[in-house]
Amino acid sequence: MSMINYASREINCKLVYYGPGLGGKTTNLEHVYNKVAPGAKGKMISLATETERTLFFDFLPVDLGTIRGFKTRFHLYTVPGQVYYNASRKLILKGVDGVVFVADSQVERMEANIEAMQNLYDNMAQHGYDLTRIPFVIQYNKRDLPNAAPVGDLQAALNPGWLVEEPARQRPAPDPYHEGEMLVSHQEEGWVERAAYFEAVAMTGDGVFDTLKAVSKLVLKTLG
């Protein structure tokens, strides 16, 4: 839920990083925190256990500065990856403007990825939100590991796409991030749209800002 405060001339948008445990959600935020100019970021808050597993959420406000008279800010949140923290996962999704799903590319984590994706759809639906209609991007993290599954397999399992119902959007749309690939294309079952995806190594920061840039721009578009 983006909030435009005309009195204090502020616009705040909420981005949530979702995904299986130990997939790199917190690492994404830490990289953003370490790289963004000091004046543009607030304090990073982590509600974590002693073993540094996210218990409730991590929170990082990032300031875009004043744009056309409006102080514009993104609030970045992660959810706990572990399934038994589902109650707190769901709470964080309240009022979300954009979602990044951080998948763990390792073959062994495929099941955990699928489970977390299903859980994301379910939790969004329980808030009355439709994941196919809000800004949503997928990040395939840990691409540097030798046991990383091919991107094609991850796409097939986690990003098979959804049917495009609106006639106005039933036309081919190329994927601006991958040459020769499509975001909206005509398949046997009709027009199908996929979420944009990014390959990343969050530990080194590869792909972290590409992902963040893409989802923030999608969120801004919903304001216009």
Next chain:
Amino acid sequence: MSGASSWSLGEDDHHRIQGLLGGFLRESNARTALLVDRTGQMVATAGESPAFDATSFASLAAADFSANDQLARLIGEAEFGSLFHQGEKESMYLADIARRVILVVLFDNRTTLGLVKLRVKGTVGELSQLFIEMFSRQGGIAPRVEQDFLGDAEDEIDRLFGE
């Protein structure tokens, strides 16, 4: 409606909110009153300016309230309409406003919990009415920004997140 419902706060609403919060602070002798929406964004502050990081405060206050909401349901209550956190010098009282906003009152030993609770009651009623009116007036119409804003914001994203 695809995603979360967006809303906007205009000058008139802001003045009415400030009026109500100002009156409450005078009557209760509390230090600061903050309005935080349930998604963790600061909506308004009145009284002594907070010396802490208000953005972090808002996100944690919303999380605190949401977690307690779920605790209420587990024990068979629909909600906890208010919460109280007692410190040695500073204390906090939180109250629900129309299920969308949280009133957070910060107070010290210049007043008492009893007086704060007493005065909060009326203020919650008035604020609830104001917010219900405001939300129904907006009727789920998403607030919009100018096209120029979007262009500039995209440039800023490229600059800030460009590494």
